[in-house]
Amino acid sequence: MTTDDDSGEGGPPVVYDLDPDCTVEDVSEGNYYRATVNGVVDYGVFVDVSESVSGLAHESTYEGSYAVGDDLVVELTEIRENGDLSFDPVDVDDYETEPVGHDYDVADAGELGDEIGATVHLEGEVVQIKQTGGPTIFHVSDETGVVPCAAFEEAGVRAYPEVEIDDVIRITGDVEERDNALQVEVDALDVLAGDEAEAVRGRLTEALEARAEPHDVEPLVEWPALAQLLPDLESVARQLRRTVLESRPIRVRHHADGDGMCASIPVQLALEKFIEQTHHDPEAKRHLFKRLPSKAPFYEMEDVTRDLNFALEDQARHGQKLPMLLMLDNGSTAEDVPAYENLAHYDIPIVVVDHHHPDPEAVEPYVDAHVNPYLYDEDYRITTGMMCVELARMIWPPITEELRHVPAVAGLCDRSKADAMTDYVELAESEGYEESFLRDVGEALDYEAHWLKYDAGRNLINDVLNVGSDDEQRHRELVEFLAETARSEVDDQLDAAMPHVEHERLESDAHLYRVDVENHAHRFTFPAPGKTTGEIHDRKVQETGDPVITIGYGPDFAVLRSDGVRLDIPEMVSELDEEVVGGGVSGGGHLVVGSIKFVPGMREEVLDTLVEKMADAELDEELQSTVVGHEQDD
Structure with missing residues (x-):
């Protein structure tokens, strides 16, 4: 902010102490400033009043001598047209010091594409700190997105060791492009405190809440039984979007069957699209989302031990926050409680979307959200895949066209006899999926889930379900082959078993x-x-x-x-x-x-x-x- 000249009027003079980031726009002729000598020449001394504001005090304006590093009070006597500043040292004993902060033109992290090569100021919250073999990478989140900021001390040495995750900071640096992604090369970094920090936090919180709001989408079919679950699904969509904006990883655990994959694949695609929109780091999708199948229809201790170990390693190695756990097509029963109790020792929120018969009294003390048709006197005919297609559309509506057939596949996989199945099958048929082929998709999903075991099989499963895939012919041929192979192996198995x-x-x-x-x-x-x-x-x-x-x-x-x-x-x-x-x-x-x-x-x-x-x-x-x-x- 520009200082006004009120020195010497009605009291002791005011001497302004400029923030290091202050520029010439923050000073005015006639004002007194605290200064430091940065150079001595034959005709005077050069003084700094901030890191970028300097000028000359001519030898004719003072008596005696100064050395580099001396502190003094100066009056700004002239700002010339060419930008040079002239100062006169002044001798004042009784004065008031007034700090002056810089009025920053703060850039938006999500809008840096047009700023390549420019110097910008950013204000935001530190959401990840990653030490590389070279610079320290601070991931900074503001109202518009998350951007990596590289600060270099020396190779492999932590820059700004006082900075911690969740600190509010101000960065000055140059916007550069590295490996087809934007990055800010840090020139200066300050941790904000007090009113400054609270003002930024308030601004970020308000913007975060607005950006976390799920999209208002019409359900794919009109179904009152599902409609009563939509407010709960909207709440989960809001929590998932907010989690992405906070750069907290999301770990999905889903039952390794057709309905579980029909639930998890759309949610994965929607969240990855949202991550791409909000994070400049091209590796963000890999770090912030992971889908993990569970062979049992509940969260086993073996699975939670692995998940917790990986989460703690990622926290230590990559400076990540501990993840949110999203349970899909499992997680509602008392069998899940021992695993949840294990997670309760750490900051790991748990969200459940499931259609197994629940034990709400056992589970809900440990979970942040629980969506289940049984809680509304409905039952498993509303499959998790049906619910999660709507959840994915609330997160990222543009994927709707890829998902119109998925609820029918989910319902056929779990043999749902809900009245709405007719509508779902007709919707899929309007997209070119005949009912017999939808059944083949479900058979192929089960077959691949069996052989993948604990592997998510992302690309293969995407091709089978035809979500996030771009080869329709391959999808058709793959499903037909897998379904035929599965039926043949079922026949072989039953030939052996039926006589017994x-x-x-x-x-x-x-x-x-x-x-x-x-x-x-x-x-x-x-x-x-x-x-x-x-x-x-x-x-x-x-x-x-x-x-x-x-x-x-x-x-x-x-x-x-x-x-x-x-x-x-x-x-x-x-x-x-x-x-x-x-x-x-x-x-x-x-x-x-x-x-x-x-x-x-x-x-x-x-x-x-x-x-x-x-x-x-x-x-x-x-x-x-x-x-x-x-x-x-x-």
Whole structure:
């Protein structure tokens, strides 16, 4: 700001102490300034009043002598047309000092494309600090985006070691292009404090809240059951967008099946598009988003231990914040709680979007958001893929055209019998996807998920689902090949297993089929025990046309399928754990599909008790043919 001349009027004179970043625009003729001698010549001394404001005090204006480094008070007597400044040393003993800050023309981090080669000022929050073999890279976030700023002390040495993540800073530097990305080469960096810092934080917070707002999009189909979940999905979209703007990484854990991938792939594409828009660093997508499949339909301790270890390593190595955990198509049950308790020791928010039967009292103390149709008296017919397509569109609407077929694939993968399935299939057909081909896409997704195991298989899965892919012919040919191969391998598996299926008729008149998938099916190949059981179940449902329950079991596990029988598998699991002492029973799933684990020595007692409970279950024609046949558990 420009200083006004009020020295000597009505009190002691005012001597201005300029901020180092002050320019000639911040000074006025006739004012007194604190100065430092920076050079001595025959005809006078040169003085600095800031890092960029200097001038000459002619020898005729003072008596005695000065040396480099001497401090003195000077009066600015003239600002010449050529920009030179003239000063006179003054002798004042009793004066008031008034600090002067620079009125910065602050640039926007997101608008630096036209500033290459120019010197700019930035104000923002430090969201990441990465030490390289050369400079220190400070990632600075303001109202418009995030930009990397490189400060060099010496090779591999931390520049500005006093700066920490979440500090509000002011940077002066030159905008340069490095590897086709913008970067600011730091000339000066100051940590702001007090009112200055609070003013910047307030400005950033207000802008961040506005930019985090999700887009208002019309659902792909009109469906009241899903519509009541949209406010919860909007809240999650807002939290995800804000997380990106804060440069906090997002780690997605999803069930490794068709619905899980139909949920996670659209969200991944939407968030990566948003990251590209808001971050200049071309590596930001890789650092800020990772999708990780989970073989079990819950968050296992093995998975959380890996995730936490990688997160802490990234924090130490790359200066990242700890991530947000986004659980898709899993995360709603008591089985997830031990993993959540592990994360509770760290600053890791948890958000869940799922359609498995939940244990809200167990889960919700640990999660920041929980979206589940059961919380609205709906059920698994609203699949996670259906919900997440709407979530992705709220984050980044332009991807809508790529996603119109995905809810139908998700519903067919999980055998949803919701009334809205007709609308979803018709929507996909309008985009050129016939229903038989949509089923093939689901089969191909399950097949690839089996062989990928813990690998996300990003590019391959994108080609199979035709999201984020650019080769329609390859997509068609790939799906047809994978689906045909999967069906052939299912047939081979069932040729071996079907002769060993045991049958009995329950008192309710439902059919009960049992098969030892450990000893009477091929191991370590496709299909896994869960899908093998589901395929056997589907054949028996088609063969009998009656209510059917199928149990596929091994030494310490059982996979359960029900059709036309009103089971509550999560409740049965809870009862088994209490009634079979020493059984070590755990598990869960939907009302009519699930899996349980137990100790091998108690298998017979666990299965016998389970069958007794199933025999008491009521038949329900409304549940006929609504089994979620593709839920798998290895």
